[in-house]
Structure formats: structure tokens, C-alpha cells
Amino acid sequence: MSNVIRMGIVGYGNLARGVEAAIKHQPDMELVAVFSRRSGVKTVSGVPVHAMSELESFKGKIDVMVLCGGSATDLIEQTPAVAKYFTVIDSFDTHARIGEHFANVDKVTKAAKTAAIISCGWDPGLFSLQRVFGESFLPQGKSYTFWGRGVSQGHSDAIRRIDGVADARQYTVPKEELLESIRNGQTPDVSATDGHLRDCYVVAKPGADKAKIEKEIKEMPNYFVGYETTVHFISQEELDRDHKGIPHGGFVLRSGETTEGTKHVYEFSLKLDSNPEFTGSVLVAYARGLHRLQQHGGVGCFTVFDIPPAWLSPKTDEELRAHYL
């Protein structure tokens, strides 16, 4: 392809570095600039970092801006603000506010004649897609989503706030026996609490009461109550050595019948060494899809549900039909 897609990144944390790495693997993309609120930021690839105040001056020089704001709170402001000048994509994941965020971004993009994809990544994102696929092909049935084995940043932070805790890492782990029963055609009722274990690795401060910490973790409302939770006390060295990665993943299953007693199991899974690097890679593929949508006249706010799969690939339609169909 001769048309290079000119990319920009707003924010420069783990996710942004994942996007930066992903762009390097794309034959049809070029990273033009990174924008950050912080000063003195240096990128892995050496791409220049600009202040947020310079953003507008890049209008017309960047085709798709990937928004890597630190939190959902950032994005709810940032996505509509940047969409005034650029076609944008974000990974907004506060489920309860997706409707509001969509409406805001849709309004701005339609006025500015730009386009946007919100809530893109693997969940929301690829898992959402597979939930729609599964139910479309097996309308009579039951859907399941399991997360993990993976690090939950929110739960790790919650443990760190407990008195006497120096550091912590929490893994969400799907219950293997439930997955197996669904694969074998059973359709159990599974709540998030039933479906997952919470596995905690905790560094206690010197002299801290470990029994008390363990009790506080297991009884923490919203985060741990109701879950089968295990707590392992380890040293800071062990935590740094064995638990520094940000792995994640999970499973989407649809179990359904087409006629009485004729069962089918549709399963999708991801096993990721790095949650932000894979999310970055998904954002970059959908940035291509968004750019093509825009070339086809697309204006407004979209989601993964709206993008034809062919547009995610740098390959031509002929190549896809010849080698992938």
C-alpha cells in the first residue's frame, strides 16, 4: 500500500508504549508524534513528544489519534476534546458510562466531520465481538465470559491500601472445572463470584499482623467478599522477580442448541503476556479499520461492531479471499 496512515498517540504510559510497539509491525503506518502532559518524556522509538497545547497544530498531519489517557476519567473528557480536530480511537472501559461517552463523542465527531471508535481493546473489544458472534450463530443458548488468569490492577491497589501491606499483586483466575463443564455441553448458572478465584501475592511490612491482613483482604466488600480467595505472603524480592509482568486473558463461550438436543460450543480465548501490549495492538488494527471507514465516508462514533473485518488487515480483499478464506 502506498498510502501511509499517519498515527498520533495522546498520553505516554504502558498502553501508549504498547501502541508504539504495535505501529512498528504495521507496513502501512507511521507514528508521527506523541503528546503528553508531562515534560521530559522520551519515547522508546525516539518519536518526538509534544505538549498537549501543540495538539491542534497537527491538524491535517495525523490521520488517527490513539488516546491512551491514564484512566477512564481522563478519556471521558479527552476523547470528545481531541475528536474536535482528529479522528480518534480509545479503549474506554467504564461499562456503566459507555452510553454517555458514545453520545458525547458522536455529537462532537458529527459536528467536526471526524470519526471515532470508543471502547476498543480486548474487553471491551474482541470479547464484545465474540459475544455478538456467538449469540448471532446460536440464538438459543447461554453466553459466558471468564477473565484471567490475569493481574487485576484495581484489586492489587485495594490490597496495597490495607494497613501493614508494602506491596501486592492480585490474579483473577477462572475456575477450570466450570470451563470444562461448559465445553462438555453443560450450561451452569455462573456469576462473576462463582466463576473466578482471587489469588493474592502480598508483601507485608516488617512486624505487620499477617493473619489480620489476610482477614481484611478476604472480607473486603465489592472486591473479595463472596470469592474464593487465597493469600500468599512473599518477600518484595519474590514479588519483583516472579510477578512483575502484566499478563491477562480470558474466555468467551457460547453454548447453544440448533434443534432439540443438538448442541454446539463456540469458544474464544486469549492468553496474553502483556495486557497493555496486546490492547495496543488491537487499537492499532482498529485504527486502520477506522481510517478506512472514514475513507468510505464514515463520520461519527463507532464501535468494533461496525467495522468490516477486512478493514483491520493491511492485505487487499483479493489477498484475503485467496489466502484466508
Next chain:
Amino acid sequence: MSNVIRMGIVGYGNLARGVEAAIKHQPDMELVAVFSRRSGVKTVSGVPVHAMSELESFKGKIDVMVLCGGSATDLIEQTPAVAKYFTVIDSFDTHARIGEHFANVDKVTKAAKTAAIISCGWDPGLFSLQRVFGESFLPQGKSYTFWGRGVSQGHSDAIRRIDGVADARQYTVPKEELLESIRNGQTPDVSATDGHLRDCYVVAKPGADKAKIEKEIKEMPNYFVGYETTVHFISQEELDRDHKGIPHGGFVLRSGETTEGTKHVYEFSLKLDSNPEFTGSVLVAYARGLHRLQQHGGVGCFTVFDIPPAWLSPKTDEELRAHYL
């Protein structure tokens, strides 16, 4: 939805009955008619069967015609012929002729201002989609497709043609140890022959030389040579009792790295009690997608790669964003 999609089926074998059953689960579809070359055909649902010669008279009364011709040879003629009058979908699966079939159908549909999806089902179809997704999200990596455990009609027929064989059923079985190694991040080179076992259940005629039959199976060129093949001799009663289903399924995996040493495994699998019923169900969901594509002005020949996932579902965009994203 108030707009009912009016469906027709051409041909009435196993796949057509799968399509008929699938339409019953759809809130927005109605099966208008079945067309068959044979006389005296009765449908499971009681929908009327018409002669092929009446097909043209249904123009304007059917929105999407699902072509369930008995073989790829049928479809290569039938799809362009029917596409002169109707928007059509087929499950054409002769890989080497997809390019030719696409060109034929594209020409007819563009002239007639109809639309078509060819080569839709689970492979080609859903597996094709997942191959494109996997490679788009993990451009540096390796893709794998495994089929089974499932009945191969072609291999079963080949065994039945051997002298002394009364009946037979052949299962293609993916090698579990290879699947496991890929899930664990290894990227072995796997050919179709390496990746699968061939498991044969054979009914010998009275007095037949079983050792000779087994040798003929294992040495049959194109079908069995090079494969790890097991042959079980059973009675006709056992075959009828234990092997009358048409189960199938398989796996698509993509193993890739985003940065040096950071690995991800993307996996999709299907476990199907009935190959034709599930294929029918996929065709029906894509018939909806095709109908919507046409409502958006789509004319010509398309594949699963071209259809936005949202269009497969009877749900509205708002519902999808609220409950599936």
C-alpha cells in the same frame, strides 16, 4: 424489528434442513419457500416446496435465497444463475475455485443489482474470519488451523469404495499434544498430515479380509498416506448406534509476539454436534448481514470479511452497545 426478512432455500438436503431450523430461531425472518429439483419433497416445517422452474416467479417475494445445492459443482453453476433474480448466499468450499466463483458471481450480481455472499459457513467462514483477526492483531506470529474431532464425508466415502467394505465412518482428530504446545507459546511447524490423526470405523462384509482392508486404507494416496491412521472394525449395528451423527469442529490459533519475548495466544474453537445444522445457522445470520448490506446500497459479491458484525444480530446498535460491549 418490524421488517421481516423473507427467506428462500434452494435444494433440500441436510444443510437446507439446518437452514430451515435456524430460521425458526430468528425473530425477524420468515421462510417463504423451498425449491427443489426432486418431486415429492416435504419440509420439516411444512413450508411449501416448489419446482426449480418456479423460482423466477418468486422475484420480489424473497429477500435472500440460501443456496444449499448438494455439492460445490452444483453451486458453481447455481449461485450465478439464481443471483440473476435474487440476493443469494452460499457455502461454496472448493478452495482452489473461490477466485473464479467470486468473479462469476460478482459479475452477475453487479449486472442484476443484487448482492451475494459466497463461501460462508464455519470453514470457509468463521475460521476465515478468525484467521484474519488473529493476524491483524498479532502481525508477527504464526497461524494454525486444526479440524475435528469430526466426520469427514470424503474420507468415509473413500473407505466405502474399498472392496469388502460394507460401511464406514472416518473421524479427523487434531493432535491434542500439538494444541497444548501452541497454547503454551511454542510455534512448531505443523502440516495437515502432522497435525491430525485419522480414526476409522469400518464394517466389513462377511468373509472380507480385514487385514487387507486395513492396509488399503492406510496406504490410500491423498487420503491416508502420511497420516497416523487407526482402523476399528465394528458391526453395522454399532456403526448405526454410535456413529450416526455428523459432529465436527476445530481450532484456529494465532501465536504471536508484540515485543521481543512478549507472547500472546489467540484461540478460537468450535465443537459441533451437527456440522450441517451449525453451518445452516451461520448462513442465516450472514443472510441478515447481507440483507442489511443491501439496504445500505451494497451490490455485488461479498464474503464474511465485508460484513460489519453488528449486522449479524437482530439487536439494534443501542442494544449491542448497552449489553454486549
